[in-house]
Every structure is written in structure tokens, then in C-alpha cells.
Amino acid sequence: MPAVTAVERARRGAACAAAALLGACAHSPPAGPESPYFQPPAGSLLRLQRSLTVPAGTTRVHIQDGAARAWRELNRYAPYCDLEIRVVSRAHAPAIVRADAFELVRIERPMPREGNPWRARWTVFDDDDGPYTLLTRVRLQSPRQSDVLRLNCLRWSNSRFDTYLSLQEIQEVLAPLAEFVFPGD
Secondary structure, three states: OOOOOHHHHHHHHHHHHHHHHHHHHOOOOOOOOOOOOOOOOOOOEEEEOOOEEEOOOOOEEEEEOOEEEOHHHOOOOOOEEEEEEOOOOOOOOOEEEOOEEEEEEEEEOOOOEEOOHHHHHOOOOOOOOOOEEEEEEEEEEOOOOOOEEEEEEEEEEOOOOOOOOOHHHHHHHHOOOEEEEOOOO
């Protein structure tokens, strides 16, 4: 067996140290509903526990802390959701979204957008990068209520590098009014 030179030993030691350092930095992000990038499996549902009233002349009902709220009652600095229907309810009559199980068709996370459209003109002169709207859209489908379109959930952030709401965080906004149900749960 040939003798290992000092240079070869140093080379092997450096390779082992580099592998250990790279391995220590690697981590796997959460893969379940606690991850902001989780895509639920086919057959996942949003179960609405009770009916909601969409105010007359609008397409959405606002939800925060498990209750339907008027726009003026929302704490816009905390996460909230809007359950959206396809057609504007008649001016004289509100629309009703009945308790149901809605299939999660798709989750979309558009690029963050600035909360103030005039802000873009002044960003050259300062380094404040906010506020931004981090929107998570959950497309919904039900054969019994085809007028229900989606659940829009958002939070404001002062950084475009903040994370979107995870389904677990959305669940906290909706509970006990609605819950996510995944196959095998």
C-alpha cells in the first residue's frame, strides 16, 4: 500500500471539511401546510362551517379572526382574507355563500406589489422598500356553488422579501369559520 503524502492528506482533509460545511448549511424547508410555498395535494378541501353573506353590490366578504367583517372593521396590519364570488351581488340583495366543502383547485402567489402606487416615483430617493402586499389566492370549486371563485388572503409587509401566508397561517385567520382538509387527515 503506497504511503499517503502530507499534501494528499491535506487535500482529503480540506475536501471532508468542505463537505461537512456545505452539509451543515443545507436544510430542507418545511414541506407541509406550514410552508408558504406548499401546494396541497389533489382532493384537498376548504370546508366552510357556516354560511356567509356577501354584502349587496359587492363580490367579496372579508374574514379576520374567524368572523366576517366590514372593510372598516378590518385590522389591515394583520392578515385577513376575502371570499370572492364571480358576479356582483345585486344592489338591493346580498348574496349568500352556503356552508359547503370547496375543492382547492390552485394556489397562486403573484409578485408582491407596493401598497401605494405613487411610491414608485420616490424610491430613487430613499431606501425604504414598503409597504408591500403579499397576496395568496386560493382558487375554489364546488359543483353546488359555481359562483364562488376564490379565497384571497394577504398581509402587508415592509419588505418584498418577506414570505407569503402559509395555509397554516390562513387557517388561523379563518378558524373556526372554515378549515382546510387534506387527503388522509
